[in-house]
Amino acid sequence: MAYGDINTADRSRNRTYREKNGVETVNRAVLLKDSSTKGSAGINFLNDNLNLENNGLVDASNRAGVYVGTQGDLCVLLSGQSQPLATGTATATVANSLQDSSKVFSITISSTGNGNEVKIQKRDIVVNTTDGTAAFVKSVSGGTTGITLDLADINNSASNIMASGETYEIYRAVMFQNVAAGSFLPIQVDRIFALGTTADDIIAIY
DSSP states (O other), X not given: OOGGGGSTTOXXXXXXXXXXXXXXXXXXXXXXXXXXXXXXXXXXXXXXXXXXXXXXXXXXXXXXXEEEEEOEEEEEEEGGGOSOSEEEEOOSOOTTEEEOTTOEEEOSOOSOOOTTEEEOOTXXXXXETTTOOEEXXXXXXXXXXXXXXXXXXXXXXXXXXXXXXXXXXXXXXXXXXXXXXXXXXXXXXXXXXXTTOOXXXXXXXX
């Protein structure tokens, strides 16, 4: 895969991809996170709530390739999975959980279900769009108050981010673990989550 294949369809804002000796290259990069003190203090534009093109702190676009300069984990929303699995409003306050009585959450894969069934996986990400917090789906549990999603942080500890009346979105995130320093990942991402990302010196390239 030539670097220019990452996002050749995006011609907005005069983004063109020049070729040299028959090899496509990229001509745009945006620093998203680093800990350097060269020229300024370190920066961190990672966002659990907004895609790259909606992040007002940095001029970036969706469908970016990713360079990682310092080894660590990278939690991303791939462009092909950019749409939320579910959206809604919490209908009850349940500690360390999300409850929405209008949805039937299910981790098991089945071929049948009613119109409000949402099939999810462990480690999908619940984003509280009211306050911008986020947590992983740890499990699905039932009880007298209905089916709930149990939530956890990166350390698998209970995470209390949702309350009644707060809105949410659920995404199928992917965690690339232990990405080596100096790695270019030939993937297209729309969001790099702060939740779960421990890698540093992250650059979006087009």
